[in-house]
Amino acid sequence: MEQTRDSITDIWGERTPHFGDWPVRVDRRTTAEPDHWVQSACVLCSNGCGLEIGVKDGCIVGVRGLDRDPINHGRLGPKGLHGWEANHSPDRLTKPLIRRNGVLEEASWDEAMSLIVERSKAIIQQHTSLAMGFYTSGQLFLEEYYTLAVLGKAGLSTPHMDGNTRLCTATAAAALKQSFGSDGQPGSYIDLDTTDTILHVGHNIASQHTVLWMRILDRLAGPNPPKLIVIDPRRTFTAEKAHIHLAPRVGTNVPVLNGLLHLLIEAGQIDQTYIDAHTIGFDELKKMVSSWTPERVEALTGVSADQMREAARLLGSTKTLVSSALQGVYQSMQATAAAVQVNNIHLIRGLIGRPGCGIYQMNGQPTAQNTRETGADGDMPGFRNSGNPEHMNQLARLWNVDVRKIPHWSPPTHAMQIWRYAEQGSIKFMWISATNPAVSMPELARIRRILQKEDLFIVVQDAFMTETARYADVVLPAAIWGEKTGCMTNVDRTVHLTQKAIEPPGEAKSDLEIFVDYSRRMDFRDKDGAPLIKWDTAEGAFAAWKECTRGRPCDYTGMSYEKLRRGGIQWPCNDEHPDGTSHLYTDGVFHTSADDCEAYGFDMTTGGAVTPEEYKANDPKGKAFIRAIDYEPPHEEPDQDYPLWLTTGRLVYHFHTRTKTSRSRALDEAAPDSFVQIAREDADRYGIAEGDLIEVESRRGRVIEPARIGDIEQGLVFIPFHYGYWDDPKRSRAANELTLTEWDPVSKQPHFKYAAVRIRKASAADERELVADQAGLFPETGTNTLNK
Amino acid sequence: MHVGNYIGLVQSSEQQLANAFAQVADHHGDEPDIYQVCQTLSGWSQQHVTDLQPLVDRYAATKNDEPDRLSQTLFKEPRSGGLALLRDLHDLYLLASEVELCWVVLLQAARGLRHQELESRCEEFDKTTKRQITWLMTRIKQAAPQTLIVAE
Numbered sequence: 007m008e009q010t011r012d013s014i015t016d017i018w019g020e021r022t023p024h025f026g027d028w029p030v031r032v033d034r035r036t037t038a039e040p041d042h043w044v045q046s047a048c049v050l051c052s053n054g055c056g057l058e059i060g061v062k063d064g065c066i067v068g069v070r071g072l073d074r075d076p077i078n079h080g081r082l083g084p085k086g087l088h089g090w091e092a093n094h095s096p097d098r099l100t101k102p103l104i105r106r107n108g109v110l111e112e113a114s115w116d117e118a119m120s121l122i123v124e125r126s127k128a129i130i131q132q133h134t135s136l137a138m139g140f141y142t143s144g145q146l147f148l149e150e151y152y153t154l155a156v157l158g159k160a161g162l163s164t165p166h167m168d169g170n171t172r173l174c175t176a177t178a179a180a181a182l183k184q185s186f187g188s189d190g191q192p193g194s195y196i197d198l199d200t201t202d203t204i205l206h207v208g209h210n211i212a213s214q215h216t217v218l219w220m221r222i223l224d225r226l227a228g229p230n231p232p233k234l235i236v237i238d239p240r241r242t243f244t245a246e247k248a249h250i251h252l253a254p255r256v257g258t259n260v261p262v263l264n265g266l267l268h269l270l271i272e273a274g275q276i277d278q279t280y281i282d283a284h285t286i287g288f289d290e291l292k293k294m295v296s297s298w299t300p301e302r303v304e305a306l307t308g309v310s311a312d313q314m315r316e317a318a319r320l321l322g323s324t325k326t327l328v329s330s331a332l333q334g335v336y337q338s339m340q341a342t343a344a345a346v347q348v349n350n351i352h353l354i355r356g357l358i359g360r361p362g363c364g365i366y367q368m369n370g371q372p373t374a375q376n377t378r379e380t381g382a383d384g385d386m387p388g389f390r391n392s393g394n395p396e397h398m399n400q401l402a403r404l405w406n407v408d409v410r411k412i413p414h415w416s417p418p419t420h421a422m423q424i425w426r427y428a429e430q431g432s433i434k435f436m437w438i439s440a441t442n443p444a445v446s447m448p449e450l451a452r453i454r455r456i457l458q459k460e461d462l463f464i465v466v467q468d469a470f471m472t473e474t475a476r477y478a479d480v481v482l483p484a485a486i487w488g489e490k491t492g493c494m495t496n497v498d499r500t501v502h503l504t505q506k507a508i509e510p511p512g513e514a515k516s517d518l519e520i521f522v523d524y525s526r527r528m529d530f531r532d533k534d535g536a537p538l539i540k541w542d543t544a545e546g547a548f549a550a551w552k553e554c555t556r557g558r559p560c561d562y563t564g565m566s567y568e569k570l571r572r573g574g575i576q577w578p579c580n581d582e583h584p585d586g587t588s589h590l591y592t593d594g595v596f597h598t599s600a601d602d603c604e605a606y607g608f609d610m611t612t613g614g615a616v617t618p619e620e621y622k623a624n625d626p627k628g629k630a631f632i633r634a635i636d637y638e639p640p641h642e643e644p645d646q647d648y649p650l651w652l653t654t655g656r657l658v659y660h661f662h663t664r665t666k667t668s669r670s671r672a673l674d675e676a677a678p679d680s681f682v683q684i685a686r687e688d689a690d691r692y693g694i695a696e697g698d699l700i701e702v703e704s705r706r707g708r709v710i711e712p713a714r715i716g717d718i719e720q721g722l723v724f725i726p727f728h729y730g731y732w733d734d735p736k737r738s739r740a741a742n743e744l745t746l747t748e749w750d751p752v753s754k755q756p757h758f759k760y761a762a763v764r765i766r767k768a769s770a771a772d773e774r775e776l777v778a779d780q781a782g783l784f785p786e787t788g789t790n791t792l793n794k
Numbered sequence: 795m796h797v798g799n800y801i802g803l804v805q806s807s808e809q810q811l812a813n814a815f816a817q818v819a820d821h822h823g824d825e826p827d828i829y830q831v832c833q834t835l836s837g838w839s840q841q842h843v844t845d846l847q848p849l850v851d852r853y854a855a856t857k858n859d860e861p862d863r864l865s866q867t868l869f870k871e872p873r874s875g876g877l878a879l880l881r882d883l884h885d886l887y888l889l890a891s892e893v894e895l896c897w898v899v900l901l902q903a904a905r906g907l908r909h910q911e912l913e914s915r916c917e918e919f920d921k922t923t924k925r926q927i928t929w930l931m932t933r934i935k936q937a938a939p940q941t942l943i944v945a946e
């Protein structure tokens with residue numbers, strides 16, 4: 007085995023101090039000497055590190071970072087260096103499965119697809135396409151999402167399409183649309199190489215985006231180090247390095263950010279010329295935040311007035327600023343509202359659209375950006391506006407279908423609503439690709455009830471027998487990263503081509519092949535009777551996608567697979583910008599004009615949609631929106647019965663529900679089990695010692711977790727959300743047993759970051775007590791699949 | 795002069811709207827959004843009721859029973875399920891429109907009286923009512939196709 011560093015014990019590796027040009031450091035881990043290398047990118051977080059897959063005798067034997075890649079300059083983190091082992095895991099799904107007499111049995115592709123098509127047709131005939139729902143992922147490739155979006159919107163014409171991206175990054179998209187008129191990150195990762203100040207809000211970048219954090223650590227170790235401000239209730243790895251760490255109480259991001267904005271405005275540390283020329287809404291913001299004095303903020307959030315002043319002084323005097331936000335913002339109360347305040351800091355100080363100034367409304371998953379761009383999440387492809395008839399006509403022309411086929415007459419159905427319709431029985435068919443709602447959705451007991459419904463036909467397309475797949479009527483074995491070719495776009499709009507290195511196991515097929523096959527079997531056609539999906543290959547899908555993006559903010563027309571083989575390219579990439587674009591909005595003109603914008607906007611408190619007429623009456627014509635919003639208390643707060651706050655989150659070694667990461671030995675061993683983190687004071691109060699088993703209970707469910715004490719505010723408990731039941735069905739342990747079915751009104755992202763809970767020391771008997779369906783143990787059939 | 799009459803009318807309409815939003819929040823708590831949004835919107839109407847009191851006192855408003863006819867037909871029994879949700883949203887929309895119309899009527903009177911305070915209060919209240927209506931319309935549009943076409 008060759009390994010340049012041990013990323014498990016030393017997550018970020020050796021420092022290569024820098025300012026300006028980030029030095030190359032190639033991280034490599036191989037278990038045998040490859041006979042050849044295949045260019046790709048890492049698919050285990052939204053950072054999108056370029057890498058090469060080492061192949062020997064048709065198997066993946068390791069990876070090495072791509073030295074010339076703009077994202078990582080050769081580096082890889084623990085997930086990147088180890089995650090590939092999942093490809094060769096012995097429990098990969100290799101054959102389609104069909105439920106017969108309650109038990110999932112092997113079947114041929116033809117049998118499985120025929121059954122899906124037969125059920126689809128019967129359901130559509132009886133209930134229309136409105137009974138069909140699709141729930142996808144942030145894990146597939148761009149070409150696959152686009153194919154899914156076209157077959158769903160122009161083939162079936164169902165508005166019920168969303169992805170688990172709703173759970174992780176819907177707020178990023180919503181905040182970008184609300185401020186700038188369209189999705190798309192304004193800045194670039196290169197901004198980190200020169201910026202003076204960095205602000206992380208609810209983003210534990212050290213754990214979540216380890217390679218991006220290396221870039222910051224290297225700046226901190228180099229000449230002219232930036233100042234670091236971290237807003238996070240927990241003392242995370244990131245917070246430990248901060249010059250200023252603001253630790254607000256759960257659910258109080260908005261007051262802290264409003265307080266900072268107030269101090270900036272009060273001190274006159276704003277760019278009035280920029281505000282006047284390029285924004286609307288400043289006066290309202292000024293009025294709204296004026297009551298958020300540092301003292302008032304301190305009383306509500308626990309962040310001291312002095313710290314607020316110190317942070318504001320830094321933010322007010324810096325000449326360049328990079329900000330990032332993630333789940334601490336997105337999965338909290340007032341998610342979009344808080345994310346938008348981060349944008350506001352940049353707008354009122356004019357720190358946008360030039361080197362050193364970037365906003366990363368981070369994505370969680372590697373291809374979440376593509377889910378949004380292509381419309382596999384319910385948006386319209388190419389950031390088009392469903393309320394804009396011209397945009398819809400463009401799609402109709404492109405696909406050669408009647409515009410009325412495209413479900414733009416009602417807002418797209420968001421994930422939580424799709425599940426609600428399934429619960430109520432009006433969605434009767436659900437196709438779940440590459441995601442695991444039985445662990446990742448809030449309020450799991452409810453999700454399991456829905457998955458068990460007799461009148462819901464479930465197709466699960468995955469690489470493994472996940473907790474969700476156990477409930478399926480048909481399971482389709484999918485090829486994954488390394489076994490198929492396609493593009494993915496990371497947070498800073500960099501598009502990478504990930505190429506096929508090996509054959510998929512057994513009969514597994516790429517998601518693209520499966521969707522194309524479904525479309526052909528369903529006989530979806532355009533107006534002239536030609537097949538609706540006119541491509542069979544990834545490159546063919548990419549060509550179609552390019553046409554779809556022509557003239558849109560995410561313009562891909564200047565890219566090709568050939569060009570992408572030379573390295574990642576940032577969109578927009580077209581005739582005007584053949585090498586891509588590092589910064590959006592360099593001229594201060596945003597995508598807000600009525601004929602260009604992706605959405606007409608929403609009321610930040612209710613989510614009520616602005617009508618086209620209202621929008622046109624005050625057409626911002628390219629000016630950015632500064633949106634003011636006041637604090638609202640969370641809907642569930644600790645009380646006598648449930649006196650503690652629960653917050654959930656991620657660990658450095660795992661991704662999503664561990665479907666892949668726990669199948670890499672080193673990652674699994676580094677973080678084998680869930681836990682609950684509590685403050686020393688609370689441990690003492692409840693008589694809990696390190697490692698004791700604790701029962702954590704909310705109004706919706708309970709879990710048993712070993713205790714970890716310290717590094718967290720008193721009154722707060724933290725549980726990582728990765729752990730489910732497929733590998734360790736001994737105790738109730740999925741954090742989402744406890745969470746709320748409640749969402750942000752604008753982004754519709756669920757509130758995973760807070761719930762009221764109580765804790766007590768558990769006994770050995772509690773530990774063994776597990777609801778049968780949690781473990782997927784169904785005694786009637788004697789198998790681990792559901793008899794339904 | 796019937797300004798007092800209309801202020802009384804709008805105050806009791808707001809009270810009914812506040813109650814109706816709270817009722818719908820309770821009946822449809824299984825929806826992912828209804829409980830929280832309707833609670834918030836109920837709060838807005840309740841706030842209007844309080845904020846209107848000085849005007850009610852000033853114009854010696856007489857209690858007006860008329861709008862009771864509306865809520866009587868609208869919210870009799872607790873309803874739940876897809877169609878019930880749509881019907882409840884539909885009824886909330888009518889109640890909120892009733893309030894909205896009151897603001898328009900009062901605003902005209904305020905202008906005629908050149909009563910600056912009444913005018914600006916009405917404009918402010920009207921904005922909030924419009925936001926309630928906008929949300930209701932958004933939610934109704936979403937619920938309509940599914941409810942009428944597929945729901946049992």
Ligand code: SF4
Nearest residue numbers: 048051054055083086
């Ligand atoms: S930072 Fe993200 S993309 Fe890069 S190696 Fe780690 S998991 Fe992969």
